[in-house]
Amino acid sequence: MSGPFHVHLISDATGETLHSVAKAAMAQFHGVDIQQHAYTLVRSERQLQRACDRIRENPGLVLFTIVNPKLRNDLVAQLSLLGLPNYDVMEGPVGLMQRVFNAEATTRSGGQHEVDQExxxxxxxxxxxxxxxxxxxxxxxxxxxxxxxxxxxxxxxxxxxxxxxxxxxxxxxxxxxxxxxxxxxxxxxxxxxxxxxxxxxxxxxxxxxxxxxxxxxxxxxxxxxxxxxxxxxxxxxxxxxxxxxxxxxxxxxxxxxxxxxxxxxxxxxxxxxxx
Structure with missing residues (x-):
């Protein structure tokens, strides 16, 4: 099997959730040469553009967790122009919860890391x-x-x-x-x-x-x-x-x-x- 295959992980927080999901998924592909690239705390247009520039240098699969709608849409638009496969790791669970809870999700980056009682x-x-x-x-x-x-x-x-x-x-x-x-x-x-x-x-x-x-x-x-x-x-x-x-x-x-x-x-x- 040819390679390497590049996998880019873009997160607006620490990237812990995204990294865990990607690691579990990539573990299913033994013998596949995968090179992982991580971009964390991406919360501005400048940071997003920097990540996209690096992705152009090594095109591949892009997984992301970006909750800011504008940044997310800009990322998806750029990836579409590049013809690169991409997946919003949070979209499925959040969308399901919105339907079940009948409530709109907030757009807080890294909300799971807030200092709360838990x-x-x-x-x-x-x-x-x-x-x-x-x-x-x-x-x-x-x-x-x-x-x-x-x-x-x-x-x-x-x-x-x-x-x-x-x-x-x-x-x-x-x-x-x-x-x-x-x-x-x-x-x-x-x-x-x-x-x-x-x-x-x-x-x-x-x-x-x-x-x-x-x-x-x-x-x-x-x-x-x-x-x-x-x-x-x-x-x-x-x-x-x-x-x-x-x-x-x-x-x-x-x-x-x-x-x-x-x-x-x-x-x-x-x-x-x-x-």
Whole structure:
């Protein structure tokens, strides 16, 4: 297949929404040489013209999120003259909502990034995660989710992702040969989820971690037999206490977090039904 194919992303805000949509779509085309060009905070005729000039240099597909009607129409007109395929990523969802809500949409750029109560809630969750990372604070009664697992099982990055979604998440490491913190057995409100990784993958991750730290010595930390025992012990612990567990061996952080959020919804529903 010939290439490269140029994909231009034009946004009047940070471009986060547009980038996420484009990334998800482009991931479906393995082996296709795609070069991405991003233009963010395009809110004036001058900025728009600059973007269009660069598009002329590398013609290709154009995806955009421009809410200002005049800028949007000017962009579409220029792209039509160039004969370039283009798509307004916001047009479909906004148009549908206008029909369902029977209301006109505003033309606020980056409205989703305004400092509102939801934003403050996410910042609170992020601060909570930082204060309760890696078992540093076992006062976890106000957590919504507590992730447990052996070292290097993606507990911290998953908690960060959950916090960005506004969920108060904490994590506690499990160490081979040591009982889990007794506090874990007293919590009734938080959802406790165990994470685990295949022993072979876990050894690989840990070796890379030690290498970046300049450590070359062989230790139980990367001994395959010891790691197998560690993984088996943690999985038995999850099963014994009835804690749901997730194999994160081949999951991305986003996929793990999505699974946890589903478990959290079920957990909250069960709590409500219990009264």
């Amino acid at each position: 934003y403050l809630h996410r910042m609170e969750a992020l601060n909570y995660m930082i204060e309760h990372d890696d078992g540093s604070n076992l006062d976890l009664g106000h957590a919504e989710v507590i992730l447990i697992g052996a070292s290097r099982t993606s507990k911290t990055p998953t908690c960060v992702y959950l916090a960005i979604r506004g969920i108060r998440a904490a994590n506690v490491p499990l160490v081979l040969g040591m009982p889990p913190p007794s506090q874990l057995l007293t919590f009734t409100k938080p959802l406790i989820v165990g994470l685990w990784v295949s022993p072979e993958r876990l050894v690989h991750i840990r070796r890379n971690r030690l290498t970046t730290m300049g450590v070359q010595n062989e230790t139980d930390y990367v001994d395959l037999d010891k790691v197998r025992s560690e993984v088996m012990t943690t999985r038995r612990l999850y099963e014994y206490h009835g804690w749901p567990s997730i194999d994160v061996t081949r999951r991305s952080i986003e996929e793990t977090a999505a699974a946890i959020m589903n478990l959290l919804s079920e957990h909250k529903l069960a709590k409500e039904e219990q009264g």
